[in-house]
Amino acid sequence: MLVPITRQKFEQLIPLVATASQYKYYWGKFPDILQRLLISVVSASIAVIVKTILGSKFDSILFLLGLIGSFYWLWAPVFWASICNVKCRRYKYSGFFQGRILDWWITDELMGQQETVNNQGELVIVENREKRINLEVGDETGFSTQVQAPLRVAYKAIAIGQKVEMLVMSNHTDLSRIEGISELFIPSRELWVNDYPYMRRDIFMEMSHHLRESPEMQTAKHRWHKRRSRD
Template sequence: MLIPLRPGELQKLIPAVATSNQFGSALGNPRKILQKIMISSIGGVITLLISQSQVTSRFYSLWLILGVVFILYILWSPIYEASKRNSSLRSYTTAAIFEGIVSDVYTKELIEDRHEQANKRGQLELVENRRLWMIIELEDDDGYLGELKFPIEKQHQFIRTGLIFRCLVFSNNRQFDSIADISDGWLPEIKLWVGEYPFLLRPAFEDLCNMRLNRV
């Protein structure tokens, strides 16, 4: 079942500016956090040192600003990344509440990232970081909708076929002939949110579902 959103409802469900949950998700795993810290600290120190040597130069203020930008990179980078992801869904012309069921559940090991690392002999070799992901397939009375995947965690063991699933779906036409994207979703029977990234303002989405679905 698809229930099209009314004007203004999408903006209330997906914010333009990153929330704390979205910030945490965009911040990434410990490896990505370390990379951001290195960029922030090294870039900040270098630019601030340059600015000190340019005190009498007209470019002093520019170097000082660049130094502050680098130092704050660890903060503004995740905010920018999360806000960009939010805008990718806010840009669709049509969105609707989807209520269906989980038609299939399975796991798959996926590559999260690749990087080169020196081995004991000093040679560079490609290292792949893998992680187990859960993939759930969704359908309603009209048939198959699509799939949602996310890194598997302990609480996901309660997900099974037949559970009610609610999320937002996005399309570029009002008939929803093709689904362009799917948000994170809510499993009300086990009170569990799932998804790779927390697009939705969750209490607001739950309230909207209770209000709109009860009227159907």
């Protein structure tokens, strides 16, 4: 079932500025941190070189630019997470989706390639692969979509037929065409299936609890069980 939500609630769910979990996501692993540190060092060095060339004429501007650049390693995760949030907030309409898991499967995805040199001095391409879980979810109206996330041990608890909830986004008033989705929540397991944590999960769970008890949701649940019994 799909229940439209207000713009105000949507902006509460997906804040303009990055949350702590979003910052952690973009903080990344050691290679990501090392790359940001390198950019910070290069930025600070460029500011010093330019100051040496131009003298004291643009001291204040160069100092500010150098300071910002030198702390790139620290503020970059906030910037990139906020950019991701802004892209989501461009959708004009949103809704609360409740459905079921129709199917799931595991795939081995190519995430990227890296060129390196082996002991013989030959150029080789190393593939970066990652196992990911794919979920097909749908509701009693026939709507279905797919969600993909990195495979985790906790996902062993996932089974066909489990109730799922998520936020959907669209530029159509009636949500007839879904153009964006959030992470997936499985209430019975209190389990989130996601790559990037789009939402304020505390607000989503509060909204979920309220809508779960609504008459519309109870009717949809009855129709689902009736359909399953016929199948």
